[in-house]
Amino acid sequence: MLDHLTIHVSNLEASKAWYGAALKPLGVRIIKEVPEGKACGFGSTFPSFWIAESCLLGGGAAGGGAGGGGGDGRRQAHFAFQAPSRAKVREFYAAALAAGGQGNGAPGFRPQYHPMYYGAFALDPDGYNVEAVKHMPEGLAEWFGLVVRMLRAALQQLLAAVPGLAPLLAPVVKQEPAAAAAAEPEAAKPPKGSGKAD
Missing domain, CATH: 1.10.287 (Helix Hairpins)
Incomplete structure (x- = not known):
């Protein structure tokens, strides 16, 4: 069901060091870093827990997961759900908008993560960034x-x-x-x- 979860931190390097030390006994390490996004993902084999620097509700870049929401200065959480197909990613996005959500990144490939990463982002009524993602090739x-x-x-x-x-x-x-x-x-x-x- 859940694919990955992101929390936002005030200092990426400090949090990276803290989580790296705290999670090491559990067999969790940094799997992926995205320097341009000031983010890194932890896991044992797949980066399922992410930290990203200084994204506040209402204070992020427009579209695609960086921010959005009510503008009250609370730190944002992001979570992504696994989709069985790209068609379902598109259905998620349409349904999210039809239910009153705000678009935060239309369905499409995100090759900056990996060549087959296909996702869509929508903000829920509280401004949380919700994603549906399909990782694997189709056909x-x-x-x-x-x-x-x-x-x-x-x-x-x-x-x-x-x-x-x-x-x-x-x-x-x-x-x-x-x-x-x-x-x-x-x-x-x-x-x-x-x-x-x-």
Whole structure:
């Protein structure tokens, strides 16, 4: 059900150090950092608990998860729900707005998080930033494209580690399979005003 939760802090570095020390005995560590969003995600295998610096209700950037709400200066919490498909992300967004919510980031890809990250953000009646997100590829072509990209990245790492292999495998690395190109996500860049700097 819940995909991730974000709380906002006044000092990212101080909170990062505190949570890093406090959660270490539980096997929780920093999994992902988003420097441009002044945020980092903790977890054991997936970043499910996030901290982000200084986002106040009504004081954040317009759209896409950075702020919004009643403007009373309270620190905002952000939470995201897993969606089974991109269509359901779009349905969530439409339903949230129809129920009186405010749009805070239209449905779309957020490649700054990872290539298949597809989410939508809406503010609830109290200004909390609620998200629906779909992480995984959809359809055989996208799965195939993801596998090809992972294999090519691994091959490039191997070539970097063993320079003598480069002349032998360079044509393989440079070649971009047509199927992989066709499997790129439907949106190359995120919608205007989108992001998860929760």
